[in-house]
Amino acid sequence: MAPRRRPWLKPAVFAGALxxxxxxxxxxxxxxxxxxxxxxxxxxxGLTALVFLVASLACTPVREVLDWPWAVGLRRTxxxxxxFYALLHAATYSLVDQRGNLRAIFAxxxxxxxxxxxxxxxxxxxxxxxxxxxxxxxxxxxPRWKRLHRLVYLAGGLAIVHFVLRVKKDVRxxxxxxxxxxxxxxxxVALWAKRRAARAAAA
Amino acid sequence: xxxxxxxxxxxxxxxESVYASRRKFIGDAVRFTATAAGVGGGLLWATHTWRTxxxxxxxxxxxxxxxxGALEARPGPFGTxxxxxxxxxxxxYNNFYEFGTTKESPARESRSLRTRPWTVxxxxxxxxxxxxxxxxxxxxxxxxxxxxxxxxxxxxxxxxPWIGFPLAALLRDAQPTSDARHVAFTxxxxxxxxxxxxxPVLDWPYVEGLRLDEAMHPLTLLAIGLxxxxxxxxxxxPIRLVVPWKYGFKGxxxxxxxxxxxxxxxxxxxxxxxxxxxxxxxxxxxxxxPRWSQATERRIGxxxxxxxxxxxxxxxxxxxxxxxxxxxxxx
Numbered sequence: 001m002a003p004r005r006r007p008w009l010k011p012a013v014f015a016g017a018l019x020x021x022x023x024x025x026x027x028x029x030x031x032x033x034x035x036x037x038x039x040x041x042x043x044x045x046g047l048t049a050l051v052f053l054v055a056s057l058a059c060t061p062v063r064e065v066l067d068w069p070w071a072v073g074l075r076r077t078x079x080x081x082x083x084f085y086a087l088l089h090a091a092t093y094s095l096v097d098q099r100g101n102l103r104a105i106f107a108x109x110x111x112x113x114x115x116x117x118x119x120x121x122x123x124x125x126x127x128x129x130x131x132x133x134x135x136x137x138x139x140x141x142x143p144r145w146k147r148l149h150r151l152v153y154l155a156g157g158l159a160i161v162h163f164v165l166r167v168k169k170d171v172r173x174x175x176x177x178x179x180x181x182x183x184x185x186x187x188x189v190a191l192w193a194k195r196r197a198a199r200a201a202a203a
Numbered sequence: 204x205x206x207x208x209x210x211x212x213x214x215x216x217x218x219e220s221v222y223a224s225r226r227k228f229i230g231d232a233v234r235f236t237a238t239a240a241g242v243g244g245g246l247l248w249a250t251h252t253w254r255t256x257x258x259x260x261x262x263x264x265x266x267x268x269x270x271x272g273a274l275e276a277r278p279g280p281f282g283t284x285x286x287x288x289x290x291x292x293x294x295x296y297n298n299f300y301e302f303g304t305t306k307e308s309p310a311r312e313s314r315s316l317r318t319r320p321w322t323v324x325x326x327x328x329x330x331x332x333x334x335x336x337x338x339x340x341x342x343x344x345x346x347x348x349x350x351x352x353x354x355x356x357x358x359x360x361x362x363x364p365w366i367g368f369p370l371a372a373l374l375r376d377a378q379p380t381s382d383a384r385h386v387a388f389t390x391x392x393x394x395x396x397x398x399x400x401x402x403p404v405l406d407w408p409y410v411e412g413l414r415l416d417e418a419m420h421p422l423t424l425l426a427i428g429l430x431x432x433x434x435x436x437x438x439x440x441p442i443r444l445v446v447p448w449k450y451g452f453k454g455x456x457x458x459x460x461x462x463x464x465x466x467x468x469x470x471x472x473x474x475x476x477x478x479x480x481x482x483x484x485x486x487x488x489x490x491x492x493p494r495w496s497q498a499t500e501r502r503i504g505x506x507x508x509x510x511x512x513x514x515x516x517x518x519x520x521x522x523x524x525x526x527x528x529x530x531x532x533x534x
Contacts, residue, residue, distance in 0.1 A: 008235035015235075016242025023252035034307065035288075035296030035503045036359055048250040099507060107496065114494050165494055168357070169475060170304035170404045 006070055013074055017081045020048045021088070038097050045089035046118070050159050052082035054180050057156060061187040076132050079152070083129040086122050114165035121158035124151050156181045272432040276366045279347030281422055281447075281520065287350065288361035292503050294435040298355070299456055300405055301390065301397035302437070308399070309437035316396050316457065318441040327387070327462035330378035340427050340442050344368035348431075349424055349445070354486045354515045356450035360500045365445050366428035371419045379415065379463045386418040387411075387468035388444055389460040397457075405471050411444065411455035412468040412482065414524075422447055422520055425458075448514040448521045450484045481534040485525070486515035490534045 024044055027033045033040040056078035062071040098105050108115040128149055130136070137145045160181060163174035217225075247253035299309035302316075318337065325333040335343065346366050354360045374386070392408035394400040400407045417423065424445040427434055434440040439456025446453050452472050462468075472480035479493055488498045488511040499508040514521050525533070 006234075008231040009238060012235045012238035013242050015239040016244075016246060019243030020246050020250045020252040023247055027252070035292035036306070036501065038501065038506065039359070044250055044252050048246065048252070051246065051249050096506070104496070104499070112494060112496075168304075169300075170402075 009070060010074065010077055013077055017052070017077070020044065020085070038092070042089060042092050042097060045085055045092055046163070049082050049085035049089055050156075050163065050177055052078050052085060053152070053156050053159060054177060054184070056082055057152065057181065057184045061184055061191070064191050065187065080129060080132055083125045086125055090119075090122050114162055117158045117165065118162035121155040121162060124155040124158070128152055128155070153181075153185055274341065274346060274366050274428045274432055276346035276348040276428070276431075279349040281517070282348075282350040283352060283362060283516075284350075285352070285362045286504070287364055288503050290430050293361060293363055293429065294437050296503065297437060298357075298452070299399075299437060299439065301399040301407075301409065301457070303399045304402075304404060312398060313436035315398065316391075316436045316440065318436070318457075321441050321459075323442060323458055323461065325373065325377045325461045325463075327464055328380045328383035329463050330380060331376065333373070333377050335373075337441055341433075344372050346427070347424075349426075351422075351424075351445060351447040352515050353445075353447065353451055353454075354500060354511065356452055356480070356484070356492060356497075358495060358497065358500045358511075359503055360511075360515075361503050364430055365424060365426040366431070367424045367426035367442075367445065369421055370423045370425050370444070371421065373425060373461070374415075374418060374463075377461075377463070382465050383463035384415050385464045385467045386413050386415060387460075387462045387464050388413075388455045388458050389462070390455055391457045391459045405475055409455055409471045410468055411453055412464075412470050413444075413446065413453075414467070415463070416524055417446070417521075420521060420524065422517060448486055448517040450480075450486060452480065453484050483525075483530075483533050485521075485530065485534075486511060487513060487530055487534065489513075490531055 024033075024041055028037060028041060031037075056075050059071045059075035059078065062068050094100060094105055098108075109119050110116075128151065131140060131145060131148060140148065160174055160178040163177065164171050167174060295310045296306045297309055298304075298306065299313065302309045302312035321337045321340075323333075323335045323340070325335070346368060348364055348366050350362060350364045352360060353363050370386075388411045390409040391397065392400060413423070424447075425442055426439075426445045427442050429435070429438060434443065439454070439458075442458050443456040444454050444458065467482055470482060472484075473482055486497075491497050497511055500511045501508050512518070
């Protein structure tokens with residue numbers, strides 16, 4: 001079924017995607033982010049960005065494996081939400097947590113592996129978000145656009161490293177996302193290998 | 204009303220196309236709502252943005268089981284007049300991995316801790332081994348209120364009015380032998396009461412240690428209460444260590460054993476990550492945690508960070524203990 005047969009799908013995902021932001025804002029303004037609201041908001045925004053990143057990477061495997069062609073129509077929306085939440089996460093870190101203290105931010109960004117990993121992941125997402133339009137795909141040409149957007153796996157890996165380094169000892173949650181990311185990447189590799197074999201057989 | 208007949212003008216009949224599109228519109232609206240709710244709900248769950256948070260009212264009931272709550276204590280030395288961190292935060296936001304690894308876990312999960320009967324054994328290199336029961340803890344030593352800063356290694360801090368007695372008083376009773384150089388503390392090991400101990404994030408039971416001179420220092424406190432009442436379970440009931448010039452993880456909770464030793468004990472966090480957590484763990488803004496800066500901290504309740512002070516502001520009292528030591532190496 002073509003994506004346009006489900007006109008409600010994208011708006012619904014869009015609306016649902018705003019729920020974490022609404023919850024964070026509501027909790028922040030109602031004193032319900034706990035005793036350390038800045039840290040809590042940072043954690044929640046960062047995790048939300050990662051969830052969207054993993055969800056956007058699931059679109060293609062889901063289309064292929066479950067034969068849900070409409071899934072891929074959500075990829076851009078999910079990817080842009082990953083960027084949106086990553087941006088809020090980075091803004092909360094630099095403007096609220098560090099109060100715009102450039103020296104402290106610079107020190108963090110240059111010498112703390114966990115910040116370096118997170119910051120790099122964010123930097124990678126910028127060109128990907130900027131080239132998310134149909135126009136950009138045309139301008140770059142699909143093969144080049146595709147190569148560029150493979151960087152999202154690197155961003156995902158760096159985000160996992162960032163998450164693992166962030167927690168003091170209990171790495172169960174970051175490991176769950178790392179495993180998911182690994183499965184999605186392996187699925188892509190397997191699909192690619194299958195197509196290649198099919199092409200070789202046809203030739 | 205008289206009947207006007209069964210017929211409607213043809214113009215009033217909904218054309219089939221409109222009827223079908225209206226049906227489709229309603230169907231799409233339902234699908235939209237269900238999908239938005241599903242996506243939103245799934246996200247709220249996965250991102251932990253939807254949950255009732257501790258930091259909400261303290262679990263008064265989670266105090267020492269059945270013990271009368273209020274404690275009499277005279278004001279002790281070394282106090283600070285900085286604003287005290289509200290009880291909701293002190294008991295609703297802290298680390299106590301024996302009850303789970305989030306800051307909210309201790310408040311939520313510590314009801315299963317039974318603090319009576321409770322026995323603390325003091326042994327090892329002592330002339331007089333001791334066994335203290337729950338009543339000894341509250342009656343044997345004069346209680347003092349000590350308002351201390353607490354600096355977590357995670358760069359947040361609180362001001363807490365503890366009630367307790369100097370560890371030195373207890374150690375003097377036990378009479379350490381001349382061989383004793385260190386004091387090792389052990390937390391209760393009972394996964395039935397402390398469900399976090401079923402999860403191998405740390406090598407249970409939790410063990411902490413102090414050099415004997417640190418243990419004998421008048422700042423070092425065995426706390427049995429805070430805010431005028433017995434310790435709430437999340438804060439390490441019925442008895443915990445408070446060493447205000449060291450990072451919070453040195454303040455071992457729910458202690459069952461105190462042992463005098465010749466060698467420094469293997470302590471839980473320094474075993475778990477030796478490059479990140481040292482035996483001394485003195486608060487030091489100049490020695491960063493390998494993963495984050497220790498130069499500043501956020502006082503719980505503040506939005507802004509404040510500079511972290513050497514020895515958490517207790518340098519005048521304790522810096523002498525470390526004269527001549529390289530505090531970068533002995534972090």
